Amino acid sequence: MHYLVEQFLSICDSIHFVFFPPVSFMDAIEFARKGKFDAYVAVGGGSVMDTCKAANLYASSPESDLLDFVNAPIGKGKPVTVPLNPLIAVPTTSGTGSETTGIAIFDYEELNAKTGIASRAIKPTLGLIDPLHTLHMPERVIANSGFDVLCHSLESYTALPYHMRSPCPTNPIERPTYQGSNPISDVWAKHALRIVAKYLKRAVKNPDDREARFSMHLASSFAGIGFGNAGVHLCHGMSYPISGLVKTYRAKDYNVEHPIVPHGLSVVLTSPAVFSFTASMCPERHLEAAEILGADIRTAKIKDAGLVLADTLRKFLFDLNVDDGLSAVGYTTADIPALVKGTLPQERVTKLSPRSHSEDELSCLFEASMKLY
Amino acid sequence: MHYLVEQFLSICDSIHFVFFPPVSFMDAIEFARKGKFDAYVAVGGGSVMDTCKAANLYASSPESDLLDFVNAPIGKGKPVTVPLNPLIAVPTTSGTGSETTGIAIFDYEELNAKTGIASRAIKPTLGLIDPLHTLHMPERVIANSGFDVLCHSLESYTALPYHMRSPCPTNPIERPTYQGSNPISDVWAKHALRIVAKYLKRAVKNPDDREARFSMHLASSFAGIGFGNAGVHLCHGMSYPISGLVKTYRAKDYNVEHPIVPHGLSVVLTSPAVFSFTASMCPERHLEAAEILGADIRTAKIKDAGLVLADTLRKFLFDLNVDDGLSAVGYTTADIPALVKGTLPQERVTKLSPRSHSEDELSCLFEASMKLY
Numbered sequence: 001m002h003y004l005v006e007q008f009l010s011i012c013d014s015i016h017f018v019f020f021p022p023v024s025f026m027d028a029i030e031f032a033r034k035g036k037f038d039a040y041v042a043v044g045g046g047s048v049m050d051t052c053k054a055a056n057l058y059a060s061s062p063e064s065d066l067l068d069f070v071n072a073p074i075g076k077g078k079p080v081t082v083p084l085n086p087l088i089a090v091p092t093t094s095g096t097g098s099e100t101t102g103i104a105i106f107d108y109e110e111l112n113a114k115t116g117i118a119s120r121a122i123k124p125t126l127g128l129i130d131p132l133h134t135l136h137m138p139e140r141v142i143a144n145s146g147f148d149v150l151c152h153s154l155e156s157y158t159a160l161p162y163h164m165r166s167p168c169p170t171n172p173i174e175r176p177t178y179q180g181s182n183p184i185s186d187v188w189a190k191h192a193l194r195i196v197a198k199y200l201k202r203a204v205k206n207p208d209d210r211e212a213r214f215s216m217h218l219a220s221s222f223a224g225i226g227f228g229n230a231g232v233h234l235c236h237g238m239s240y241p242i243s244g245l246v247k248t249y250r251a252k253d254y255n256v257e258h259p260i261v262p263h264g265l266s267v268v269l270t271s272p273a274v275f276s277f278t279a280s281m282c283p284e285r286h287l288e289a290a291e292i293l294g295a296d297i298r299t300a301k302i303k304d305a306g307l308v309l310a311d312t313l314r315k316f317l318f319d320l321n322v323d324d325g326l327s328a329v330g331y332t333t334a335d336i337p338a339l340v341k342g343t344l345p346q347e348r349v350t351k352l353s354p355r356s357h358s359e360d361e362l363s364c365l366f367e368a369s370m371k372l373y
Numbered sequence: 374m375h376y377l378v379e380q381f382l383s384i385c386d387s388i389h390f391v392f393f394p395p396v397s398f399m400d401a402i403e404f405a406r407k408g409k410f411d412a413y414v415a416v417g418g419g420s421v422m423d424t425c426k427a428a429n430l431y432a433s434s435p436e437s438d439l440l441d442f443v444n445a446p447i448g449k450g451k452p453v454t455v456p457l458n459p460l461i462a463v464p465t466t467s468g469t470g471s472e473t474t475g476i477a478i479f480d481y482e483e484l485n486a487k488t489g490i491a492s493r494a495i496k497p498t499l500g501l502i503d504p505l506h507t508l509h510m511p512e513r514v515i516a517n518s519g520f521d522v523l524c525h526s527l528e529s530y531t532a533l534p535y536h537m538r539s540p541c542p543t544n545p546i547e548r549p550t551y552q553g554s555n556p557i558s559d560v561w562a563k564h565a566l567r568i569v570a571k572y573l574k575r576a577v578k579n580p581d582d583r584e585a586r587f588s589m590h591l592a593s594s595f596a597g598i599g600f601g602n603a604g605v606h607l608c609h610g611m612s613y614p615i616s617g618l619v620k621t622y623r624a625k626d627y628n629v630e631h632p633i634v635p636h637g638l639s640v641v642l643t644s645p646a647v648f649s650f651t652a653s654m655c656p657e658r659h660l661e662a663a664e665i666l667g668a669d670i671r672t673a674k675i676k677d678a679g680l681v682l683a684d685t686l687r688k689f690l691f692d693l694n695v696d697d698g699l700s701a702v703g704y705t706t707a708d709i710p711a712l713v714k715g716t717l718p719q720e721r722v723t724k725l726s727p728r729s730h731s732e733d734e735l736s737c738l739f740e741a742s743m744k745l746y
Contacts, residue, residue: 183591187560187561187595188560190564191560191563218556222560
């Protein structure tokens with residue numbers, strides 16, 4: 001057992017441990033409220049850690065309704081003022097970065113879309129980044145979780161800069177969790193992107209390449225530190241309805257009883273279209289990202305930054321056997337209005353896009369993502 | 374006035390402000406003990422911030438002797454257990470990174486050498502990284518403080534890895550402030566080195582290049598976050614006697630009444646010799662650093678990593694008009710025994726060298742640093 005978990009157990013041996021496999025936010029919250037636990041250990045991927053964050057939050061604030069802390073406009077977006085109990089997060093996938101963030105995402109079934117809670121108060125007390133916990137991941141889980149890291153890096157590096165976000169708070173301490181790109185988040189985003197460029201293909205193609213898998217596990221946390229204080233934008237905002245409205249697509253290597261478009265896949269499928277669209281607002285950053293991902297940009301024109309990054313991403317995704325666009329995961333042009341409608345409430349992230357966008361432009365981005373190659 | 378300083382003043386308008394220009398650690402400590410201040414604001418370079426850290430520490434522990442908290446073997450190296458008052462650090466040079474670290478360095482006149490205090494407890498509460506504060510720096514101050522950033526990055530990136538440092542603590546929380554290189558400090562070291570490679574020459578050659586000066590100010594803090602938890606090694610360990618034993622050398626652009634080898638200069642003069650010596654322990658990192666600093670390493674052999682980095686550094690320093698080695702700042706071969714003797718007590722940093730070293734080897738490093746070009 002990991003040294004720190006052992007230590008943790010040894011200092012709290014008077015505490016009764018209860019194991020709870022997460023089913024839904026509501027079940028976990030009810031379970032936590034009844035159990036009145038002193039501390040939480042979340043062992044799993046993003047859903048598990050996010051569910052545990054929510055259980056901790058609502059058990060610490062027993063009178064609150066679910067929507068109280070959920071992001072506006074779906075929820076009331078109230079600030080968290082109660083103290084929470086310690087939460088130790090142990091990620092077993094290499095993508096979410098949830099162990100480093102104050103974000104908890106869930107499927108709000110009434111709207112068929114994902115939404116979330118964002119508050120520094122729910123950030124785990126400690127994260128155990130041990131790559132040995134990820135050796136069970138099958139090939140597509142490595143790939144899809146890696147795409148989440150890729151998009152965390154690219155989106156946080158190209159997000160609206162923190163000083164251009166409105167409304168501008170009167171005191172810097174009041175900046176939201178997702179404050180926009182900034183010199184600190186840039187460090188983490190670029191470093192994580194370099195690791196993805198060097199190791200993701202190796203990790204996917206050879207499960208025994210431990211250096212690659214270990215590096216991707218660190219990259220997942222590093223990208224988390226970056227996007228956890230900068231934010232993400234359109235790929236993530238548009239991914240929530242792509243996952244939420246899934247019809248019959250069942251991703252390979254996911255051992256679940258229901259149709260699923262895995263989070264990382266739903267995020268990455270729109271990336272070529274999104275970065276073609278956003279590049280005009282910060283073309284240097286788009287070109288720099290393309291270069292890190294292997295493009296030769298010596299003769300590239302700044303006005304082609306979006307196309308260069310989009311082409312680089314298409315090649316990267318093709319090499320990794322990614323399904324050929326939204327059409328390959330079951331969507332047709334007829335679904336676009338519903339996908340746009342599901343994106344509109346994701347303001348928490350979409351307003352961090354460096355380029356503002358109309359509903360028509362969102363439609364075009366979904367349309368352009370129907371086929372990739 | 375900076376927004377945050379203004380805010381700070383507005384929330385504590387009942388506090389009496391006393392301005393104290395630092396003279397020595399002892400004067401500052403005495404002044405702080407008498408004044409019983411509630412908070413400190415340090416505005417200046419590394420000496421000013423370090424003096425303020427010491428004043429805060431010893432005023433919070435009024436019964437302690439100076440040597441109580443000073444690093445062993447010179448001092449007793451006691452752990453800090455008292456709570457300190459808030460300290461806001463406002464750096465006005467771009468080199469020290471002291472605003473991010475729990476380190477305070479001073480000249481211990483009885484030994485003619487620099488030594489220090491290292492404890493997370495003395496780390497400033499808040500740092501204000503505002504490049505407008507650095508626009509007064511003359512050309513040599515920009516260059517020499519930049520060399521400090523260069524060596525902070527190179528030394529922390531090549532320092533002994535944290536898991537190879539002995540004694541290995543039984544609990545990770547007991548690792549010292551300088552714990553050795555690790556995946557987090559590597560991120561900061563490499564990022565700062567990239568900024569130095571891109572901007573230091575521009576900042577030195579054109580004082581009006583604000584992008585370059587602003588970037589170097591951030592690089593200083595970034596490198597500080599890196600070395601502040603990884604540590605530095607031989608360049609810094611050997612620099613303390615080089616500064617402490619100064620004879621008549623008076624650095625250009627330093628407006629002081631006494632001979633001085635500025636810290637950044639005393640650190641960088643041994644860097645070609647030091648990295649030639651350490652490269653065999655982690656040649657890939659030495660080659661990677663040379664590449665970031667502009668070397669073409671495509672045909673470089675791994676066994677030549679030290680020579681490649683040393684040559685890259687020599688060229689870099691020559692382009693920046695650095696004095697030609699220790700001989701140019703007043704030292705001769707006859708001084709080497711004293712320089713070695715002054716290095717021996719710097720175990721806090723020298724034991725982080727990736728390659729262990731005898732007194733003879735230290736002599737050779739000083740000898741090889743007499744002339745650079």
